[in-house]
Amino acid sequence: MLSRRQLLWSGAGLCTLGALPRGIARASGTASRKRLIYVYAHGAWDPTYTFDPKLGNPDIHGPEDDPGPREPGEVESMETIHGHRVAVNEVQRPQVLRFFEDWGPQVLSIVGVTIGGIAHYPNRLRLLTGGTDRSKPDLVSILGHHTEVTEPFGAIDLSGWAFHGAYGTTTSRAGANWQLRTLLRPGEEGLGKNLATDPVEDHLVEEYLRRRAQARTVEAPLERWPVDLSDAIDRLEQLRQHRTELATLFDRAPGRADDNLDLAVDLIAGGWARSVLVDSQYYFDTHDNNSDQSGINDNLFGSLGRMLTRMRDLGILDDTLVVVSSEMTRSLQLNRTNGKDHWPLLATLLVGGGTVGGRRLGQTDDRQSPEPVNLVTGALDANGEIPAYNNLYAGILDHLGIDVEAHMPGVVPLGGIGSG
């Protein structure tokens, strides 16, 4: 019988000698070294509780209209904190206040951007892909497919919400309950319990697949699938080589916000992924009891502050852009069940990755309608245009160093995000 080491090194076939054509099908464009964590706040958040307050406006119901009881000394107010207009209530939303106090100088808040509709799914599609075609890749998938990407996952979707488009080979998924974790632990709990535990066996099978993929690239040189397969095998092998370490990262609760954000940070910091899409795990769809926005926003901003602190401590904040957004906002007034319905605007936070913070772009008026801006500079401009979701999307692409014209032809990127 051969030794395991002999087996590991005896398997290289003729077709697999030399470098496999990695990256052949990758997106072209300016090289981007930035990384991305996209935090999706599912359900339509209400920024009147956070960074687009309308306190005192009788036409717009906000936290001041929440039913009691109130704590003694509890006050709703609007304050400007490091360039942001913030709805402050130190009792109900202390973490929102602390977030803007601590991170306001680095945060760019963007309001008054139209999203084009009032339904969850089409707006999610617009938000994440910049359009209404679900065959197109989203921001996270685009960045994960970039030519410079060497991380084994490329992009990874922890939320299930990703649209990978043509970049499926570089967009990985984790499963609804992060089943990926159990597959990384063969022989142990869950779905992995009956899987092979010998890495040499895995290597043999990978080597076989490499040979077969390479043979196919010779047979059919125009086909992309076998090239993608070779690429995926290489990256799978990298993942398997460190599977214990990787599986440990997933030893968290898929339903908890902090666990999701911690995992996203660790996947970026550890060099596993170039970009991550993560759900905030807070559900903002308050058609009933809109006052729930107070607590869930406070929890989310607490989690965000914690995440940014970790990123800063790990030294990844400067080159990692964090985007936080919901697919739309909420309407002006309370309905019959004290909820608020959908409103076709975006309210978005950007931080890190070269974002120039301490500022707000865009504005909504006292009827919660968007105001025009100069799309090139992002500054308010009465003679400008109402910014739309595709302008914002293109602006983020541009900021990440992605060729905007290749993905959003003819769309003017919203400027003013970075220093450039």
Add this chain to the structure above:
Amino acid sequence: MWIPLLLACQADPPSEVVTDDTSTAPQAVRLDAVARASRVSVALRGERPSPAELEQVADDPAELDDLVDAWLQTDAFGETVRDLHAYHLWMRADTRPQWPNRYELERFTQQEVTHSFQEAPLLFVEHVVRSGAPYTDILTADYTLADEVLSVMEGLPFDPDGPTWQVSHHVDGRPQSGLLSSTGLWQRWYTNNSGKHRNRANMLSRAFLCAEIGAFDMPVFPTVEPTDNAATADALRNDPACVACHQNLDPLAAYFWPYEINIIGITIDRAVEKGCGDPEGNPDHCYPIRYWNASRANLYQAYDLPPPGYYGEPGTDLTDLGRSLVDDPRFASCTVDTAWAYLTQQPVEDFPEDLRTSLIDEFSDGFDYQRLVRSMVLSDAMADATLEPLQMRPEAYSRLLTSLSGATWVESIDYGDVPVPTTSKYGLRDLSGGVDHDAVLTPNFSPSPTMLLSRDAVAQHAAAAAVANRTLVDPRVTDPTVARLQLAEAATRTTGQQVDPHHPLVDELWWLHEQALALTGDPEEAWRITLRALFLDPSTLTY
């Protein structure tokens, strides 16, 4: 060792150049008869042709027509019909909260309850298609299907001595109009007090007309606050930002007012806790659930919304809506487009226009879905050798491996017996490139690391089962000549190629087998590893 591999690298692709009589210029590159039969078989059934069927088409390519006729009569084709419609209606959303297996449903597992509820509309479509009835019946037929779970859940008449799924009828007074009368479908497409059934109307426009109303961007920003009912009603009629969508959306939504907006598990729990009796607990929310209540039919008036109507034509009830939908020319074209996109994995934009027109014309004459699929899979477009390899969906892959190994990977957990390859909540469906019908809505036809990892897990289970069940190979075989014969047959059945013992694929498998035997010293283990690799082979994963 290296010579066969060189041959593998130089082997011709399984295709042929087709020329016409008047020109020597190539017109198209088509798959050869065997490769074509294999692609068609997987598209229709998720299974490969048998070795005898491959031989049949190799000898006479025209035999494919008869084979397709036979394959259309198989249960596996019925499963494909269900898969296609599940994908299109986003029905198998098992990650969402489900109606609980408590109270009268206690004797069933949650997996059984979820499966029956989600699968009922799909089985109904399969029933229509396989019966040969016009496909328009999916929206107009005056019956439904029920099993034991649905009979308890919805009070549908059911004969316990009859078959598992039986023709039945709702007894709550709802008009019976195919899928439009399905509780499972409309609970999947639930709405809320603010949405007012518009989500359901939008689904109709997307799934049956391929003209999703909600996909259009608002032309201008709205000026109305939605909680102001009078102002909203006025804006929905007069504000250009609203009219563009709502003039069609709201009358379509109005058909659905008798339905419950959404019943969730806690609704049922509360009703039961209160004794299922008015006024303490709403009896409609106890099993059997009363999902339809005709007394709500005119509630749209309370919000000053328009009455039922179909794109400008006044309507009455679900049967009228069903008739309007199937009479709409977009129903036929949408059916053709969605079937083509699913079976070919190509975007509709790439649908050859002449073929599309011809198929729509043919389908519109009698709405014969089997004939439509037959024409589609036998078309030249389906035999196009220049297409990227089509990647097996998780459902088809599971069927293939089940047919080869005699077993499906099922995990028995508290939730029930969960088929791992084809479910998402506790399974590997979306990790394997599939959709979860809720969040993950676009299939991945490219290999990614996580797709390979999850397919490998499925392959490992199937390989172990195939060895244990002796379905594909005799794992005691060690003689090289016999082993190569065995590998050739296994490869033929798995990949749908005609593989003889001297085929390059057998050389590769034999190389692996020898390595595996050297590693383990155990012939059975060596065969298991060999089959694991074969089940992951590019020729297995694609068609």
